[in-house]
Amino acid sequence: MLVIKLNAIDSTNDYLKQLNKEKTLSDYTVVTTFSQTKGKGQMGSNWISEPGKNLTFSVLVKDSVTLQSSIFDCNVAVAVSVLEVLQSLKIPNLNIKWPNDILAESKKIGGILIENSIKADGMIDTVIGIGLNINQEDFSGLPSASSLKNIVEKDFDLEFLLEKIVNQLKSNLNKLPLRKEFFWEKYKSHLFKINQPMAFEDLNQNRFMGIITGVSSDGKLELVLEDDSCQTFGLKEIRMLY
Template sequence: MKIIKISATESTNDYLKVLSREKDLEDGTILVAHDQTKGRGQRQNSWVSKAGESLTFSVLKRFDGFPVSQKSALTFAVSIGMKIALDELQISSVEIKWPNDIMADGKKVAGILIENSLSGRNIQSSIIGIGLNVNEEEFKALPQATSMYLNTGRRYEINRVLEIVAQEVLHQLSLIKPSGNSELKQHYEHSLFRKHYISVFETETGKKFNGSIRGVTDQGELLVETEHESIQHFTFKEIKLHY
């Protein structure tokens, strides 16, 4: 596991993407920044981090003949890796909020952004960005956010957290198979936030409805049982979970 450390960058994903074009980086190379100033999340959201208190890093994963049709396995593997690592660090009630937010006691402690480079119908490489709140003491404008410190009352050594999280994420990525990933999917489904609980969802048109999460499809679409007892599946852009 090769780790490249830099003092600051706007986005670790963008920095690693450029670096991987300029140099022949090995599979599993990690770029970690002390300060990330313009981190990105899902749905064009920004990821706010605090220098020295957050862990912001990106992982380069190379593939040989990995089909685009199996790309959901990346989300499954990285999310599971994050959960296992945080469980090891004794963070309480760690769950995965579909598709790839990591929750602790019902609040967001980490986010994941995966960007793929394609060659025909295959994924050639992926840049996996991870932002983890480690030692923050407060989130004034983000009531649904938390940190490892707020969860346990303990302070953490950032480099040690990086080592544990990166090793587990890389291990889970090594389990991905081009032919299918049912075991990863089952583990992911078992860890889903608010699974089997009645929740409020909002469609892309703004319509809200009640339903309960039942799992995900092989393609990573969310399976929701509606009030009419029918199970519908939704892509990431089609639905939001309000809780």
């Protein structure tokens, strides 16, 4: 496993995507940084991380996804991989907030951003960006955020965690074709607020109530609305209020 360590970079995902265009990289090449200045989250949101306290890294996975219909299967397996590593560390009350935020005790401790590039031969190169709050303690102005240290009151070895997560990713993605149902079941069983009434907001800032019943195969959130109708929503269509 090639690990490229950078002192500072705007985005490990962008750096790894550009590097993959310029040269032939081995599968599971990792780019990690001490300080990420413009980390990206879902829908273009920023990922703010205190330098040297957290994990901010990207992993190149080559040809793991071959069909458009299976792209969200990869998302599911990645989220479950991170969840499983945190479970092994005895982090309590873990959930996955749709589509790929990692929560502990209802606080956000991590985020995942997966970007795919389709090659001329139809195969897909995948860059998996992961940000995890590890040893950071100050989250002033971020009441919904926390870290492993704040939750279990101990420090963690960043390099050990990086290796553990990448190894779990590799193991699970290799198993994905045969264990897809298992990963989906684990993803859904840890889905934040599943089967509970929740408030949502649409693009027009209209608020409404719904009950999360699951996630569709293409990654849309499945809701039962107040009129008992069932609808699905894409990532850019609604926002969960909690």
